[in-house]
Amino acid sequence: MKPVLTIFIDGLKPESLPHMPFLNSLPHKRRLETILGYSITCHASMYTGVYPNKHKLWFLWQYSPATSPFRWLKKLPFLYPFNIIPAWLFLRKITLRYSKLTSYWKIPRILNLPLRYWPNIDVAEKKYWDEDGYIEGYPTIFEKLREHGIPYEIVGMVPGTIHTSRIIAEHTFDEIKPWTYLFVGDLDAISHHHGQDAPEVIEKLKELDSILERCYRDFEAKVGDFDCFVFSDHGHARLNEKIDLYQVFREAGDNLNRYMHLMDANVARFWFRNEKERARVEKVLSTLKNGYILTPEKMAHYHMDMPDTRYGELLYYLDLGSAFSRTIFGYGFRQQSIHGYVPDHPEVDGVFVSNRPIATEGKVRLVDILPSLLSQFELPIPDHVDGRSIWE
Ligand SMILES: [Zn+2]
Incomplete structure (x- = not known):
């Protein structure tokens, strides 16, 4: 069982690889098929290996009057006419203060939605990706590794933090664990603002590439032989x-x-x-x-x-x-650029790059991430999983 280094880069397009000479030098490359939706649904599928019709996380907000964190507003209907930005920001802020949610987005800012509708809505995601019980009935890769006593290290996956490449850049690897997961969150945000082919984003791609190369070389020096794969959850399409x-x-x-x-x-x-x-x-x-x-x-x-x-x-x-x-x-x-379109459009394809040969044909899918990791640690793949190991 070789150590595994997994690198997630939110929103990286296959077309951007030529700007990343190190990642592009890894020999095995595939396009990755995304799913219809935004990050919340992509993360749930990649960590559990099942499609949204099983894990049921699709959009950030859902209709759920019984569980809405804004139920309390129903007792104060005289507030409903105050549909101005300061009121929206203030009411969300005090609701957030009393919330016990541990999820990545917790209760995000709400804009443009009239206050009288707020008591109808609730966030779909309640827990953080690596927490026990993140999705009932569909254990994540984090839960599976803990269950089987396989140690791992996560770098850069910090709630509420977008610029995570800096955390990775400043990190030193002491003892290499069986699984290391590097989480790069910054590329998606700047791609939204400029488009991934813009000069300032190409600069960022180059910077990221050298940070990741340093991590890779560090691994080489410490453990010699290891598996490494890099993947993203979706691409980007200009508006x-x-x-x-x-x-x-x-x-x-x-x-x-x-x-x-x-x-x-x-x-x-x-x-x-x-x-x-x-x-x-x-x-x-x-x-x-x-x-x-x-x-x-x-x-x-x-x-x-x-x-x-x-x-x-x-x-x-x-x-x-x-x-x-x-x-x-x-x-x-x-x-300037978004994602969340149907996966038939190659513009929203993600990317998969590896130092290990890929045995399956066609695009890698988000639901293949969990079973592929489980097989790398010689762990059984649960029957409910929709994906398959790409190494078989
Ligand atoms: Zn995004």
């Missing part, structure tokens, strides 16, 4: 169009705030009080060009079929190159 759905509804003589809705970067989600509401919303959405409604068939095709409507009764998806400007996360002013 051609930002759509303000609130304005689209206004121009159609309607008001988006009449409906219980949640706006993500490229998916608008709705819950209705009656069929009339659904018809009105569908009518406005039908005027948009580059998108479509995610039907149950489409969701099943992408392994996103859910047992209930927690993520929406109607989900409208914007395709490659388009995004909503006003979302629950902000106004999208600085957003």
Whole structure:
């Protein structure tokens, strides 16, 4: 059993590898198939080896009045008219103060969503990736290694910290553990602001490459022979169009705030009080060009079929190159590039690079990460896992 060095780089595109001479020098390369959604769903799939229809983490926010951290606002309905940014920031801040969540995003800032809808929503992810019971019934790679007494070291995976390459750069490896996991979170953030092909991002890629090369050489000097693989969870696609759905509804003589809705970067989600509401919303959405409604068939095709409507009764998806400007996360002013498109688009492919030959054909998938690691430690792969070991 050789030591394994695994490096995760959030949002790295295969097309960016030529800017990373060291990573590019690793002999075995594949494209990686992402899943429909953002980081939250990608992380759950890569750490558990199952698709979202099993682990059920898809979007950050879900409809759940019974568990909403904002339930308390129901007792203070006189606050509902104060839909101004300072009120949104303040009410979220005091809610966060009383929250016991240990997840990466905890309770993020909420913008653009009228306060009267806040008591309907809850975050989907409650625990941190490496915690026991992160996802009930689907143990993560961290839990599996702990269960089998295999020591590991994680560097750079720090809640609420984006610039994790600095943590890796400053880290010294004393005793090499059977598994070392380096977590690089900064590339995704700057890629959103500039696009991954921008000069400032190419600079960052080069800097990252030399940090990772130093770690690799350190490993070589200390343990000699080891397996190393590097992977990302998705690519990045430049935006051609930002759509303000609130304005689209206004121009159609309607008001988006009449409906219980949640706006993500490229998916608008709705819950209705009656069929009339659904018809009105569908009518406005039908005027948009580059998108479509995610039907149950489409969701099943992408392994996103859910047992209930927690993520929406109607989900409208914007395709490659388009995004909503006003979302629950902000106004999208600085957003030049996003991900979260259907995995059919090669633009959102992630990357997989290894010093060990890959035995399987085609793209590596996020659900293959856990079984591939388990097989490297000669551990059994649970039957519920959707992926397979790529080394077999
Ligand atoms: Zn991102």
